[in-house]
Amino acid sequence: MIWIVMLVSASLLLLACGTGGKVAKERIEGSSLYVKKVEDLKEDFLLGMDVSSVLAEERSGVRYYDFQGQERDLFTILAQNGVNTIRVRVWNDPYDESGKGYGGGNNDIDAAVEIGKRAAAAGMGLIVDFHYSDFWADPSKQMVPKAWKDMEIEEKTEALYEYTRDSLKKLKKTGVKVTMVQVGNETNQFLCGEKTWFNIQYLLNAGAKAVREVYPKALVAVHFANPEREGAYLDYAWHLDYYSVDYDVFASSYYPYWHGTLENLSDTLSEIAETYNKKVMVMETSWAYTPEDSDFSGNTIGEGSAVTKNYPYTVQGQANCVRDVIDAVAHTTGGVGVCYWEGAWISVGTESWEANHEKWERDGSGWASSYAASYDPNDAGKYYGGSAVDNQAFFDPEGHPLESLRVFNLVRYGNDVEPRPDAIGDTRLVVDLNGVIELPETADAVMTDNSREAVPVTWQLTEAEKQKMYEGGPAAYTVIGRAGDLEAKAYISMVEYNFLQNDSFETLDLTGWTVTDLGGADELYVEEKATDSLTGVGHMHFWSAKANSVEFTLEQELRDLRPGAYQYAISIMGGDAGEQEIYAYVKLNGEIAATAPMHITSYGSWDTGRIPDISLGEGDVLVVGIYVKCQGEGSGAWGKIDDAMLNSQG
Ligand code: CA
Secondary structure (H helix, E strand, O other): OOOOOOOOOOEEOOOOOOOOOOOOOOOEEOOOOOEOOOOOOOOOOEEEEEOOOHHHHHHOOOOOEOOOOOEOOHHHHHHHOOOOEEEEEEOOOOEOOOOOEOOOOOOOHHHHHHHHHHHHHOOOEEEEEEOOOOOOOEOOEOOOOHHHOOOOHHHHHHHHHHHHHHHHHHHHHOOOOEEEEEEOOOOOOOEOOEOOHHHHHHHHHHHHHHHHHHOOOOEEEEEEOOOOOOOHHHHHHHHHHHOOOOOOEEEEEOOOOOOOOHHHHHHHHHHHHHHHOOEEEEEEOOOOOOOOOOOOOOOOOOOOOOOOOOOOOOHHHHHHHHHHHHHHHHOOOOEEEEEEOOOOOOOOOOOOHHHHHHHHHHHOOOOEOHHHHHOOOOOHHHHOEOOOOHHHOOEOOOOOEOHHHHHHHHOOOOEOOOOOEEEEOOEEEEEEOOOOOOOOOEEEEEEOOOOEEEEEOEEOOOHHHHHHHHHOOOEEEEEEEEEOOEEEEEEEEEEOOOOOOOOOOOOOOOOOOEEEEOOOOOEEEEEEOHHHOOOOOEEEEEEEOOOOOEEEEEEEEEOOOOOEEEEEEEEEEEEOOOOEEEEEEEEEOOEEEEEEEEOOOOOOOOEEEEEEEEEEOOOOOEEEEEEEEEOOOOOOEEEEEEEEEEEEOO
16 A cells, blocks of 8 residues: 545535525535635635536436435536536527527527526526527637628627527526626637627627616626637737727636646736726636546547646546636636536436437437538538537536535635545556566656656566567557556557667757768768658768769767677668778777678669677677768769668567
C-alpha cells in the first residue's frame, strides 16, 4: 500500500438559505471528493447548469436519481447540490414543415416555459438563452430563423423585439423567475444572419429593450466564445460601447480544452468589466469525467482528443476543473457566476445505436435529428446523432449522480481530504531490440488535488512475454500495471535503434557530423531536396567540375556506447565519377578497424556500404564514416549521401 485512503467521517449539514430555495441541500457525509475552498465566494454567486435537453431526455425514458438512489426530479437534485440557476436555450422554430423536431431538445419557447417552471419549483432562477435562430447558433454559424429569412434589418429588428417580448411574457405568466436573458448565443460578430456590427447593434438593442420591459430586474447578457483569441473580446466590447448597446453582463464560453488559460480569461474579462463597468461571467464550461462514450454517438472529447488537458478525464478531474473556473471568475472584477453546459445530457439507452437513434429522431434527445437537414443541410443534416457530451455530464449512463456534482456545494466550504492518486500518466518507452526492457518503478500520478507525484507501479509483464518482445522484431506493445487501485499503461516500441545523431540529415545541417574536405570540391554541403534524398528531405551533397577535387571524409564519433556488437551502414548515389575510390569505414580508438567498398554509377542507384560485427569494449571510442574520392569526368563528379545507421547486434 503506497498511500492511505482517508475515510472522512466528518459530516456537513448544509441548508439552503438566503437564495429563496425551498429544497434542502444535500447532506454531504464523508465525500471522497477533494475540493479546495473558493475563498470569499459570495452567497449570490451564480452557480448555473444548462439542462436544455432535459424534457427530450425524459421523453426518451431517461430518469435521474439522487445520492440516496431515489428517483427524483432533476431540478430538485441539482438544487440540493448547490446549483442555484438553470439555463435554457431557445430556438424560434426548431421544427420542419411536417412538425418533426430538429433535435437538441427541440427547444422552442414552450419548452423553456416548462423548464423554467420546474426550475422555479425547485427555487432556482432561469437564464434564457435566445439563439435567434431555428437551430444551433455558435461562432461558426448564426442562421436566420425561417420566418425572418427575407426581412431587411429594420423589419428583422422589430420581429426580434416582438418575439423576445412575447416569449418573455409567456415565461412571466407562469411565474418563472427569469434572472438573466441572453440576446444571442456565442455571437462572435455574427447574429441572426447579420454580419456587420452596424446591423447587429439594432438586434442586440431590440432584444435588450424587450427584456427591460418584461423583466426589468433581469440582467441582459451578451455572449461570446474564444477568449483565447488575442484582442477579440476587447474588440467586441469596444463595438458594444461604440454602438451604445444596452447590456449588463459580458459572458464567455470557456471550454478549457480549447479556450486558453484561466488567467487569460480572467485578465480579459477583468479589463472589460473595469473599462466599461460591466458584470462578467462564464456562461458555458465543462470537463469530461471519462473518455468513454456511452450512447453510440461520438463525443466531442475522447481519449485521443488533441486538446489542452490540464485535468485527467476523471470524476475528480471534472470537479477540479469546475472548482478552478468558479475560483477564477469569483476573483475576476465584475465576476457574477459560472454556468455548466448540459450536465445531464446522458445516454438514452445502453442497448444499441439503432434503439437510441429511434429515440433521438422521435423525441429530439440527440444533438440533431435527420429532420434538421431541411434547415441546416451541411452540418446537422449530415452528422445528426445523439449526445456529444454524455461523458461530460454529472450523471452516469443510468442517471445516478457522480460525486463531482457535490462540487457546487463544496466550493463554499472546501473538502480537505488527504490527496491521493486519481489518474496515472502513460509511460512511453522506446527499446532497442538488442537492448533491455526496463520498466520504471514509478509513474506520474495526477493527485486528487490536481498536483503531480511519482507513485510506485507494479507492471504485469512476465519474463516469457519480454522474451517474445525481444524476438518479435520492430513492434509496439501495451503493458498494463497497477498503482494501488489505479491502472497504469506503458506503451513500448521495440525498435532497431539507430545510435547515430542526425542519421538522415533531416536537421538540414551537419549536426553530429564532421566533414573533412581533402580535395577542394566546388560544392560540399547538406542539401534539402526530397527527390535527391534516400529518405526524408535532407542529404549530404557533393559536386565539383574540377578534376581530382572530389576527395573528402564524412564521419561521426560515438563515445559511451554499451559494450557489445554493432553494425554500421551508409548509402550513396552519384555519377560522372571517372576513376573512384569510395568506402564506408569504422575506426576504433583512432585506428581503421574495417572498411566496405562502395560505388556510384547513375542517378537513383543507391549503393549501401555495410560493416557488421563491430566489437566494442568498455570505454572504446567508435568513429563511423565514409571516404569519397572521384577523379571526375564530363561535367564533374557529383553524388548524394544519406541514411547512416548504427544498430546494436546484441
Ligand atoms: Ca455520445
